[in-house]
Amino acid sequence: EAQVTQNPRYLITVTGKKLTVTCSQNMNHEYMSWYRQDPGLGLRQIYYSMNVEVTDKGDVPEGYKVSRKEKRNFPLILESPSPNQTSLYFCASSKLAGDSGANVLTFGAGSRLTVL
Amino acid sequence: AQTVTQSQPEMSVQEAETVTLSCTYDTSENNYYLFWYKQPPSRQMILVIRQEAYKQQNATENRFSVNFQKAAKSFSLKISDSQLGDTAMYFCAFRGRNTDKLIFGTGTRLQVFP
Numbered sequence: 161e162a163q164v165t166q167n168p169r170y171l172i173t174v175t176g177k178k179l180t181v182t183c184s185q186n187m188n189h190e191y192m193s194w195y196r197q198d199p200g201l202g203l204r205q206i207y208y209s210m211n212v213e214v215t216d217k218g219d220v221p222e223g224y225k226v227s228r229k230e231k232r233n234f235p236l237i238l239e240s241p242s243p244n245q246t247s248l249y250f251c252a253s254s255k256l257a258g259d260s261g262a263n264v265l266t267f268g269a270g271s272r273l274t275v276l
Numbered sequence: 277a278q279t280v281t282q283s284q285p286e287m288s289v290q291e292a293e294t295v296t297l298s299c300t301y302d303t304s305e306n307n308y309y310l311f312w313y314k315q316p317p318s319r320q321m322i323l324v325i326r327q328e329a330y331k332q333q334n335a336t337e338n339r340f341s342v343n344f345q346k347a348a349k350s351f352s353l354k355i356s357d358s359q360l361g362d363t364a365m366y367f368c369a370f371r372g373r374n375t376d377k378l379i380f381g382t383g384t385r386l387q388v389f390p
Binding site: 204267270272 | 280282285311318319320321323326367371372373374375376377378380381382383
């Protein structure tokens with residue numbers, strides 16, 4: 161089954177304790193992206209990657225890191241989490257837009273993170 | 277910069293009735309894509325419908341249809357014969373023709389009552 165898998169689905173942590181949210185896709189997609197969802201703000205892009213070793217900041221990158229060492233994996237790293245990073249996080253992937261523009265983002269199931 | 281606006285934070289509809297969710301966007305591009313995503317209580321993001329700006333015909337998917345007004349930059353979602361399972365948050369989203377980034381609105385929470 162074609163899918164994007166995120167782990168963990170739920171996490172409660174404390175301020176300053178480093179954590180990683182993993183994301184893996186099995187569709188050989190070049191493009192991967194992380195979003196956070198907050199009430200009243202919709203989904204906002206944190207980071208994205210257009211291929212292996214190619215990553216770039218989205219709209220709200222502060223406090224986050226990512227890496228893309230393999231095509232299928234795109235982990236989100238919170239080096240020193242703070243309470244304002246309490247949110248619902250989504251990983252998504254797609255083929256590159258290119259000339260067809262027919263790509264559609266496939267989302268993971270979401271990861272609910274609480275930072276105390 | 278492109279923006280997407282959903283001006284209805286919450287809406288409700290009775291089962292079997294029709295409801296329309298509004299979405300407006302701002303862009304200087306001529307070719308782009310518009311989407312409606314559904315997020316039920318399970319939190320999964322589910323693509324409902326997609327519209328290509330260069331196509332004049334409004335997209336339809338079963339009970340879901342859009343009213344795409346390119347000049348007005350409006351992209352509303354009509355849900356016909358509403359069902360209890362339509363209860364969800366609905367997000368409108370924009371993507372430029374040759375970009376990969378999806379820009380979301382703030383969402384409309386729809387409640388379907390029996």
